[in-house]
Amino acid sequence: MIRTAGLTKRFGEVLAVDSIDLDVRPGDVYGFLGANGSGKTTSVRMILGLVLPTSGTVELLGQPMPRGGHRVLPRVGTLVEGAAAYGHLSARANLNLHDASGGPAGRSTRRRRIDDVLEQVGLAGTGRRPVKAFSLGMRQRLGLAAALMSQPELLVLDEPTNGLDPQGIREIRELLLRLNDNGATIFLSSHLLTEVEQMCTRVGVLDRGRLVVQDELANLQALTGRSVVHTSEPAAALAVLDGRVEKRDGERLVVRADDPAALNALLVGRGVPVHELVAERRTLEQVVLERSEPGPVG
Numbered sequence: 541m542i543r544t545a546g547l548t549k550r551f552g553e554v555l556a557v558d559s560i561d562l563d564v565r566p567g568d569v570y571g572f573l574g575a576n577g578s579g580k581t582t583s584v585r586m587i588l589g590l591v592l593p594t595s596g597t598v599e600l601l602g603q604p605m606p607r608g609g610h611r612v613l614p615r616v617g618t619l620v621e622g623a624a625a626y627g628h629l630s631a632r633a634n635l636n637l638h639d640a641s642g643g644p645a646g647r648s649t650r651r652r653r654i655d656d657v658l659e660q661v662g663l664a665g666t667g668r669r670p671v672k673a674f675s676l677g678m679r680q681r682l683g684l685a686a687a688l689m690s691q692p693e694l695l696v697l698d699e700p701t702n703g704l705d706p707q708g709i710r711e712i713r714e715l716l717l718r719l720n721d722n723g724a725t726i727f728l729s730s731h732l733l734t735e736v737e738q739m740c741t742r743v744g745v746l747d748r749g750r751l752v753v754q755d756e757l758a759n760l761q762a763l764t765g766r767s768v769v770h771t772s773e774p775a776a777a778l779a780v781l782d783g784r785v786e787k788r789d790g791e792r793l794v795v796r797a798d799d800p801a802a803l804n805a806l807l808v809g810r811g812v813p814v815h816e817l818v819a820e821r822r823t824l825e826q827v828v829l830e831r832s833e834p835g836p837v838g
């Protein structure tokens with residue numbers, strides 16, 4: 541859906557994007573993660589043909605960008621850095637204008653589609669209220685509504701949850717996952733690890749312009765070979781596990797054991813009460829810290 545090869549952007553002295561090879565596949569919810577200033581927006585703009593690369597190539601839905609943009613961009617819903625909207629008009633009027641420039645849909649079809657997207661993003665109740673009275677989060681939802689108007693097969697969203705409160709973030713997350721269930725591929729940039737961890741299937745991590753990680757989330761969250769045990773009798777557990785406990789924190793023990801079922805059987809067999817036992821996985825945060833260069837991050 542999106543493929544870049546050696547994609548690079550230099551602004552004078554600043555190497556904003558450094559030879560990245562992105563690979564976004566059909567059906568992905570791809571999280572493009574990076575600290576502020578790491579080059580996400582510049583990458584997204586190059587993918588959409590809004591900024592010319594210094595070197596390297598972009599293929600969007602099989603077409604070279606920016607040359608093939610007129611063929612593929614109608615099939616892509618986009619939200620890039622604070623969607624533009626007319627402040628004196630309502631959400632509905634803005635979407636009407638947006639769509640009028642985008643395609644020849646009949647008026648009633650368009651009205652239904654607008655109702656539908658306003659409902660999807662949670663702006664159905666805003667009526668005639670002008671957009672200038674909207675909060676940042678509501679404007680962000682309106683931008684998303686505009687991106688959804690054409691029922692795109694690919695969504696490219698730059699920080700789609702920017703400005704939203706936790707409830708709003710959850711709503712947008714659920715909406716994006718629903719769209720993905722219905723067949724849309726989603727590429728979103730974010731600086732929030734937990735957001736990406738909670739919804740993405742594939743992850744790319746940008747560190748000062750370089751793509752330092754690109755993999756399935758499930759592969760990145762590999763097992764560590766340790767299990768975490770909660771027991772009300774930690775001393776008894778320590779005695780049974782003799783030397784395999786790497787860390788004790790009250791009733792929580794981190795044990796070197798890659799087979800949680802066997803560990804559970806051992807403890808229960810020796811009369812140690814086990815309240816909870818899980819195989820430990822690496823968090824995305826650990827992966828990012830391991831692969832990123834130490835030093836000040838933007």
Ligand code: ATP
Nearest residue numbers: 551554556574575576577578579580581582583731
């Ligand atoms: P943020 O989340 O803060 O938007 P980002 O990861 O999207 O950050 P970019 O906006 O792509 O990062 O910026 C990457 C680097 O390129 C930064 O150092 C920025 O200052 C620089 N940069 C971006 N656009 C320009 C420009 N038009 N002219 C000069 N430098 C730029």
